[in-house]
Amino acid sequence: MENTSDMIIRNVRPWGKAPSDVTIVDGYIADIRPHQQAEISPPPGTILDGEGRILLPSFTDSHVHLDSTRIGQPFKPHTAAPGVWNMIMNDRKNWRQENESAETRAASTLGRMIARGATRVRSFAQIDADCGLERYEAVAFAKKFHQSRADVAIVAFPQAGLLLEDGVPSLMEEALRNGADEIGGIDPCGLDKDPVRHLDVLFGLAEKYQVPVDIHLHEPGDLGLFSIQLILERTRALDMKGKVSLSHAFALTGSPTEQTLKVISELAELDVAITTVAPAGRPSLPLEALTAAGIRVGLGQDGQRDYWSPYGNCDMLDRTWQLAFTNGFRKDSLIEHCVAIATIGGASVIDPKGYRLADALDRPGLSLGDPAELVLVAGETVAAAVMDRFADRTVIHQGQVIAAQGRLLEASETA
Numbered sequence: 001m002e003n004t005s006d007m008i009i010r011n012v013r014p015w016g017k018a019p020s021d022v023t024i025v026d027g028y029i030a031d032i033r034p035h036q037q038a039e040i041s042p043p044p045g046t047i048l049d050g051e052g053r054i055l056l057p058s059f060t061d062s063h064v065h066l067d068s069t070r071i072g073q074p075f076k077p078h079t080a081a082p083g084v085w086n087m088i089m090n091d092r093k094n095w096r097q098e099n100e101s102a103e104t105r106a107a108s109t110l111g112r113m114i115a116r117g118a119t120r121v122r123s124f125a126q127i128d129a130d131c132g133l134e135r136y137e138a139v140a141f142a143k144k145f146h147q148s149r150a151d152v153a154i155v156a157f158p159q160a161g162l163l164l165e166d167g168v169p170s171l172m173e174e175a176l177r178n179g180a181d182e183i184g185g186i187d188p189c190g191l192d193k194d195p196v197r198h199l200d201v202l203f204g205l206a207e208k209y210q211v212p213v214d215i216h217l218h219e220p221g222d223l224g225l226f227s228i229q230l231i232l233e234r235t236r237a238l239d240m241k242g243k244v245s246l247s248h249a250f251a252l253t254g255s256p257t258e259q260t261l262k263v264i265s266e267l268a269e270l271d272v273a274i275t276t277v278a279p280a281g282r283p284s285l286p287l288e289a290l291t292a293a294g295i296r297v298g299l300g301q302d303g304q305r306d307y308w309s310p311y312g313n314c315d316m317l318d319r320t321w322q323l324a325f326t327n328g329f330r331k332d333s334l335i336e337h338c339v340a341i342a343t344i345g346g347a348s349v350i351d352p353k354g355y356r357l358a359d360a361l362d363r364p365g366l367s368l369g370d371p372a373e374l375v376l377v378a379g380e381t382v383a384a385a386v387m388d389r390f391a392d393r394t395v396i397h398q399g400q401v402i403a404a405q406g407r408l409l410e411a412s413e414t415a
Contacts, residue, residue, distance in 0.1 A: 012050030027399035057365030059316035060120040060346030063300025067135035069109040091307040102138035112314035117375035124157040129165035157184035186216040224251025242352040245273035254283035277302035278323040298346030332383040372399040
């Protein structure tokens with residue numbers, strides 16, 4: 001294309017609705033009108049034929065660990081014993097034993113994610129006494145390598161705890177000085193077993209460097225709710241409304257109780273976001289209740305065929321199916337809600353100033369003035385597209401076609 005910043009996508013169905021022609025100017029949606037069957041004669045090279053496919057906002061992976069990926073490597077049997085700490089130690093024992101560097105693996109995995117429709121990504125980067133900043137640097141390399149194809153935020157993340165090994169807080173601070181976008185924590189009670197000190201360090205660095213906080217919270221039941229209350233206290237005291245998120249939040253899973261509904265109300269008041277990876281084998285987060293309360297909810301793929309798990313295939317549409325499946329959703333409207341969470345929902349987790357879902361029926365991201373972060377997918381309806389997950393996709397970032405048919409395009413193909 002001569003200028004892919006200005007183009008018309010002909011014959012697409014926004015959110016599966018009526019066929020439309022969509023005009024993009026300077027990276028934003030400038031016009032949407034009913035599809036014109038008659039041939040039009042715009043300048044050469046500015047037409048993208050949507051072929052009747054569905055137009056969606058591009059996917060947002062708001063929770064992935066690019067530093068640990070084994071995508072593209074020879075398959076290995078899973079060797080870790082159950083439990084978070086056993087998984088951590090198994091990864092530490094094995095992660096360097098690969099045919100390719102961590103930088104190459106992270107960049108390759110990110111490229112596959114983009115080719116399948118994700119143009120907004122938030123990746124954790126493990127920092128501990130074993131790897132130092134090596135794994136952070138791998139994710140930073142991947143971010144730079146694909147900077148023209150996707151927007152990537154990096155969370156400096158103490159996978160093995162903030163306090164269990166010497167020097168980790170200093171390493172976390174070094175990562176922030178080197179450009180990490182957020183700072184992460186993990187199970188203040190269950191792992192570090194010192195929630196006050198854990199949160200002192202975490203929120204102290206967040207305040208010093210003016211970055212958001214994300215906390216992996218695997219802690220279940222009352223223990224997890226106790227940690228959430230401590231996190232809410234810090235959020236309120238430091239005026240960090242809209243700058244805190246919880247990953248997993250297992251304490252909130254299952255049918256909402258009076259206690260969890262109260263916590264959900266407090267999370268909404270302080271604009272604390274939540275991300276899920278749609279795990280199997282446990283109750284799901286109450287997605288409808290969270291959205292109705294005004295909480296930003298995003299979806300992610302977590303690890304990608306790493307030493308934690310053999311699962312993961314870089315495809316957010318596949319993970320959207322998993323979100324619907326693990327929630328037991330059958331209605332088209334709820335399956336579409338999963339798509340909304342996997343696209344605009346996750347985008348609002350990364351950028352709280354962006355559009356946030358109003359309710360389970362909200363289908364944003366394709367209105368006049370919206371950024372042209374888009375993916376074209378094949379399917380009769382949006383729900384059918386989630387069920388079928390065809391490979392026929394075209395990915396648009398900042399108004400430019402960057403991938404088609406599962407393949408990243410070279411600069412010469414998009415210029």
